[in-house]
Amino acid sequence: MTSDTPDLSLIQALLEDRAPITAPRQGAAEAAVAVVLAQRLTDATVELLLIRRAERLGDPWSGQMGLPGGRRQHDDADLLATAIRETLEETAIDLTEARLLGRLDDLAPLTPTLPPIMVRPFVFGVDVQPQIRPNVEVAAHRWVPLGDLHRSEGVTTVQARGISVSVHAYQLGTDIVWGMTHRILTPLVKLLDAWP
Secondary structure, three states, X not given: OOOOOOOHHHHHHHHHOOOOOOXXXXXXXXXXXXXXXXXXXXXXOEEEEEEEEOOOOOOOOOOOEEOOEEEOOOOOOOHHHHHHHHHHHHHOOOOOOOEEEEEOOOEOOOXXXXXXXXXXXXXXXXXXXXXXXXXXXXXXXXXXXXXXXXXXXXXEEEEEOOEEEEEEEEEEOOEEEOHHHHHHHHHHHHHHHOOO
């Protein structure tokens, strides 16, 4: 059996051929997330780690599917250090020795009611799925084959601040990946779509 997505080395090469968009900070807070990819030994399928954020009052992304990450702290050397620290805190995955495959585009929320923040996504490759020990900020996690994202893309309805909204999303069974996480992952999915 063979995978319908390239392996980690080819994903790295595809990312190296693509210049990520770097957004000016413009007074917004900075944050970083980790797009953690693991390759199955059995069939070479590349899988993505998704987390479900814990329900927390005052958290605009409470309960949503997302990626490990968070705001830059004053003692983080840079945003790469932020992504590594936040992933360790939230999932117990230590990415210090992981393979950095590349970067995706910087993004900010499109909704004016969300906090002004610039998020930088880093893509990491790990040889095997590491054991996950989520902290209190993470309610659940799952590994999703990258090919499933493309096949599951569509428009669905979600509840956002008590209002039903139609959004572009990846529908993975009962899990819906939408909003910023959808926007972060879309360039990666499109890059893989162009793979022969």
